[in-house]
Amino acid sequence: MARDYYEVLGVGREASAEEIQQAFRKLARRHHPDVNRDPAAEERFKEINEAYQVLSDPKTRQRYDRFGPDFRKIPEDYDERVGAAAGGGAGGFRGGAFRRGGGFPGGVRVEDVSGGFGAEGGINIEDLLGGMFGGRYGGAMPGADQEAELTLSVEEAYRGGRRRISLGEGSVSRDYTVTIPAGVTDGQRIRLAGQGGRGRDGAAAGDLFLVVRIKPDRRYRLSGRDITVDLPVTPWEAALGASVPVDAPGGTVKVTVPAGSSSGRRLRLRGQGMPNPKGTPGDLYAEVRILVPPSPTARERELFEQLAAASSFDPRKRT
Known part of the structure; x- marks a missing residue:
């Protein structure tokens, strides 16, 4: 079964149109295949785009909320009284840009369909993303935000301070000097501005976010900011x-x-x-x-x- 579209965008079912758009813009920038070189990024981007196309249209969203994943099978001239008695019927969703289980027709790349949602009230991704990919995803393009884990002992998390770390493998690793705030907690993110993926054609680099992981300790047991010691x-x-x-x-x-x-x-x-x-x-x-x-x-x-x-x-x- 396809994932719930609200879950894909990371928003609640009561989210406003503005919140849905903001969530899409954030995820699209992170997972766009021209920015994120992860082999799974393109499929993730397609899933995000499909979820947005459905939830950003009030009428389509209403049908999705009512019928769930089967909303495309319900005819648009569905009669409430007949449907209540007969359980609906077979039918199609107007416009063939989306298909359940894949989102896009097989073999078609993201950039080939990104500009094709203008007809009948559709949405052009380039317009929505404010041209961040330079038109057809060429030209200047900001770097992607990246994440890495930063493992600390309880004492290091308690005291904070400056620490030099190395990320990557072999000759392609990079060194960073990190300022760790005193009292960081497990899961907290430390932002290194401009240290993420490199931009293209002079565009700004993305940010690097270090996710704090505190090592288990035989002496100290943590619960939020509380510490228990024998x-x-x-x-x-x-x-x-x-x-x-x-x-x-x-x-x-x-x-x-x-x-x-x-x-x-x-x-x-x-x-x-x-x-x-x-x-x-x-x-x-x-x-x-x-x-x-x-x-x-x-x-x-x-x-x-x-x-x-x-x-x-x-x-x-x-x-």
Whole structure:
């Protein structure tokens, strides 16, 4: 089955005509086969174009919303009363530029059909894209935006700073100096203006977007900007209370363990999580883990035995 046209353009079903046009322009620039050298770009461009041609026409969009992928099979003189009883009938969609499952007649390139939508209220892609491809996709042409992943440790994401990276393979790799904002989160994009695909005939280069990926860490667990870290404590620290150090991405901080704390208790250090240059920073949560001496000395064993004899506490007894 063909993909949902709204999904193709990345818009909701309630999107306005302007939002649909903006989404198309953005995707068309990124996936146009004269800009994007990915072998799959041309098919993706055809799919985007087909979705736009349907959703940009109010009448066609209304039919698509009502009948879904089968809207082309419903005659345009479809009678509501007859259709409700008989379930519609076979028919065609006026204008043969689109076909389900392919979008364009086999063997026809994008540029061969791009100017053919002017008749009967159709849309000329060159007009819509503001001539960004220089007329029939020749002449000056802006470079394509590109993406790459930037893998960081939790500490690197926390501190930010400048980092030199190399993208590409072998002799065709390029070096970049990247300024990483303090507190970047997983999935955040860092824009390097003018560092994407090269333009043609003097046109501006595209942008390079680095998508941040934060490596899993055995010490730190991230949830948005909040950080959780295990806090090992001794049985007596948990029972009597203590001030103990916590290993945080920004350095060691002190946390007060209340008397009577059990394993799993979460102690919140407000504002000690991931920084946020544009708002409130996250919090740091220290999760108590009570550890006992793996090989107690004779004196430690004696004291534990005395405690066992003196205490009536039963952790397995429900209170």
